[in-house]
Amino acid sequence: SDTRVVELAEQTRRANARHFGGAKPVPRRAITIGLQTIVSAREVVVAATGSAKAGAVRGLLGGVDVDRCPAAVLRDHPNCRLIVDAAAAGLLP
Numbered sequence: 007s008d009t010r011v012v013e014l015a016e017q018t019r020r021a022n023a024r025h026f027g028g029a030k031p032v033p034r035r036a037i038t039i040g041l042q043t044i045v046s047a048r049e050v051v052v053a054a055t056g057s058a059k060a061g062a063v064r065g066l067l068g069g070v071d072v073d074r075c076p077a078a079v080l081r082d083h084p085n086c087r088l089i090v091d092a093a094a095a096g097l098l099p
Contacts, residue, residue, distance in 0.1 A: 007040035054094040
């Protein structure tokens with residue numbers, strides 16, 4: 007998909023209220039960068055930190071299909087750099 011404006015789920019708004027000093031000022035909409043926009047970039051730099059990203063890092067580098075791991079679309083990008091810490095690389099062989 008392309009970059010677009012999306013409505014934020016109520017759960018997302020509640021989870022981010024602490025960053026806005028309460029629930030009321032949390033935006034109801036946000037801009038999401040779609041995979042088509044990312045894939046069409048001349049250069050992509052992916053930074054992944056923490057064990058919560060280990061599955062996505064493994065999916066990007068492994069044989070997982072794009073339907074199961076959207077980051078896998080970057081496998082064929084001609085100029086993609088992946089920067090990870092030890093925790094994010096924790097599921098790699």
